[in-house]
Amino acid sequence: MDGPLNSGLDIGMLGGGLAGLALASLLAGRGHRVTIYERDRAGGKLRRERVGGLAFDTGPSLFTFPGVWQAFLRRLGEADPLALQPLPGGLGIHHTPFGAVPLPVPPGHPLSAAWEGYRAKVGPLAPHIVPLLTTPPRLTDPVFLRASRALFRVVGPHPTAEGWIRAQKLPPALAHAIRTHALNAGLSPADAPALYALIPALVGAEVYRPVAGMGALLDTLIEYATARGVQLREGAEVTGLKGATLTLNGGEVAQYDLLVSALDPHRLATLRGSPIVSLRSKRTVSGVAIYAALPEAAPLPATSVIPPSDFQTFRAAIRAGALPPDTLALVHADGRKLAVLLTAPATACPLGLDHPWVRAQVARVERTLGMPGRLASADDVLALTPAHYAAGGHPGGAIYGAALPFWRGGPLHPQPHRLTTRLWQVGTGVHPGGGIPAILGGAMMVDTLLAEAQKKALPVKGGPG
Numbered sequence: 294m295d296g297p298l299n300s301g302l303d304i305g306m307l308g309g310g311l312a313g314l315a316l317a318s319l320l321a322g323r324g325h326r327v328t329i330y331e332r333d334r335a336g337g338k339l340r341r342e343r344v345g346g347l348a349f350d351t352g353p354s355l356f357t358f359p360g361v362w363q364a365f366l367r368r369l370g371e372a373d374p375l376a377l378q379p380l381p382g383g384l385g386i387h388h389t390p391f392g393a394v395p396l397p398v399p400p401g402h403p404l405s406a407a408w409e410g411y412r413a414k415v416g417p418l419a420p421h422i423v424p425l426l427t428t429p430p431r432l433t434d435p436v437f438l439r440a441s442r443a444l445f446r447v448v449g450p451h452p453t454a455e456g457w458i459r460a461q462k463l464p465p466a467l468a469h470a471i472r473t474h475a476l477n478a479g480l481s482p483a484d485a486p487a488l489y490a491l492i493p494a495l496v497g498a499e500v501y502r503p504v505a506g507m508g509a510l511l512d513t514l515i516e517y518a519t520a521r522g523v524q525l526r527e528g529a530e531v532t533g534l535k536g537a538t539l540t541l542n543g544g545e546v547a548q549y550d551l552l553v554s555a556l557d558p559h560r561l562a563t564l565r566g567s568p569i570v571s572l573r574s575k576r577t578v579s580g581v582a583i584y585a586a587l588p589e590a591a592p593l594p595a596t597s598v599i600p601p602s603d604f605q606t607f608r609a610a611i612r613a614g615a616l617p618p619d620t621l622a623l624v625h626a627d628g629r630k631l632a633v634l635l636t637a638p639a640t641a642c643p644l645g646l647d648h649p650w651v652r653a654q655v656a657r658v659e660r661t662l663g664m665p666g667r668l669a670s671a672d673d674v675l676a677l678t679p680a681h682y683a684a685g686g687h688p689g690g691a692i693y694g695a696a697l698p699f700w701r702g703g704p705l706h707p708q709p710h711r712l713t714t715r716l717w718q719v720g721t722g723v724h725p726g727g728g729i730p731a732i733l734g735g736a737m738m739v740d741t742l743l744a745e746a747q748k749k750a751l752p753v754k755g756g757p758g
């Protein structure tokens with residue numbers, strides 16, 4: 294890098310989703326001047342919507358690996374304002390073709406011995422999961438080395454989630470329920486790294502939600518950013534990028550010492566004039582998220598999971614960009630609020646409530662949960678489709694962006710944090726399996742790497758990109 298050591302850089306952040314907001318706070322906390330450009334409203338996939346007079350927080354609904362959040366707070370020097378509440382029933386009831394499986398499996402359940410055996414195998418990895426999610430993957434870092442050794446010891450010679458699950462010879466119902474969690478990577482079990490087969494054991498009953506709802510996470514991140522002087526410009530879409538200079542809708546041009554993209558990497562590539570997406574490129578799944586205000590509370594557990602009846606058929610359809618005959622559905626019930634999340638291929642399809650596939654999947658969910666016609670009785674319904682997710686993210690609406698092959702997925706592979714000296718990236722498309730823990734952990738990694746890079750030398754405004 295060129296130039297003298299500055300005390301603080303002018304940093305332009307592209308995208309005001311959770312990742313952009315989290316990293317902006319960390320960077321501003323180090324004395325940098327950060328401006329966030331957000332094309333829409335801050336929050337990205339986490340949006341506050343009103344449906345039938347009720348307040349819904351869209352996007353993430355389960356807060357897992359709270360140790361990552363606590364590590365993020367420690368770095369900022371903040372106390373935890375979220376009051377995370379454990380969700381009753383943990384990861385929920387999984388309605389497999391072999392019977393219903395609650396995860397975690399409670400003592401006394403016919404599957405509890407098999408569950409305890411599975412948990413015991415994964416247990417040694419548990420103390421390393423937060424370091425794994427927050428430490429840049431470098432063979433020179435002893436924390437990363439210890440954590441990755443622990444992961445390899447558990448995973449053994451089975452690189453994919455499917456391979457690992459098969460090798461455990463679990464009862465079919467438990468194996469089917471565990472397979473579902475490969476979708477945390479946005480991938481079918483045969484495509485997801487083995488780590489994702491370990492998630493139910495690592496999470497156990499530690500599934501949370503802020504007492505004031507997920508929107509409280511968004512409010513908190515905005516508050517941390519603005520308290521540190523971050524400028525948040527909503528409705529400001531970046532339309533072009535060259536070096537560390539960006540152009541906005543309306544023609545405004547702004548030059549920075551450094552840019553950080555918290556956008557989907559395909560989207561960023563398009564802004565840089567090099568679109569890399571093709572219809573054949575592999576991508577993680579998208580979804581249809583249905584938020585319904587019911588006339589009265591549905592008698593359902595907090596979380597129900599309806600897996601595809603056959604993961605091979607599901608995988609073949611998703612890989613071909615076709616609609617799977619029966620898909621993975623997650624159902625969250627909270628009083629009169631009901632959320633039904635259907636997994637769909639990332640083809641930017643406007644799969645609305647009237648689409649025959651959506652109707653068939655909703656009917657399957659309602660049948661499985663013993664509540665036929667429940668959605669039709671709703672006072673009001675909002676459906677967010679792959680076309681919605683494509684509008685602000687990956688061009689096909691892939692929730693976690695492009696699909697990496699399993700040997701590149703997961704936290705072990707060095708992610709493309711630094712594209713050029715002056716352009717870095719963070720967020721869900723960069724940190725595979727990019728739910729909240731991966732995003733916050735990824736923001737911490739980029740913060741660490743940028744601080745190290747700054748110690749060595751700094752880029753200056755106008756220098757080579």
Ligand SMILES: Cc1cc2nc3c(=O)[nH]c(=O)nc-3n(C[C@H](O)[C@H](O)[C@H](O)COP(=O)(O)OP(=O)(O)OC[C@H]3O[C@@H](n4cnc5c(N)ncnc54)[C@H](O)[C@@H]3O)c2cc1C
Pocket residue numbers: 307308309310311312313330331332333334335336337338339351352353354355356357529530531532555556557560580582634685686692719720721722727728729730732
């Ligand atoms: C239905 C659903 C359920 C989920 N459930 C969970 C869950 O239970 N637990 C969990 O941990 N995670 C969950 N996730 C995943 C989690 O919500 C996302 O991974 C996370 O919110 C992504 O954050 P991000 O900041 O990386 O990306 P995004 O939220 O996509 O943010 C990117 C931002 O960039 C903006 N942008 C795009 N282009 C431009 C441009 N040119 N100029 C300026 N701004 C631009 C967009 O408007 C957007 O605000 C779920 C996601 C979905 C969709």
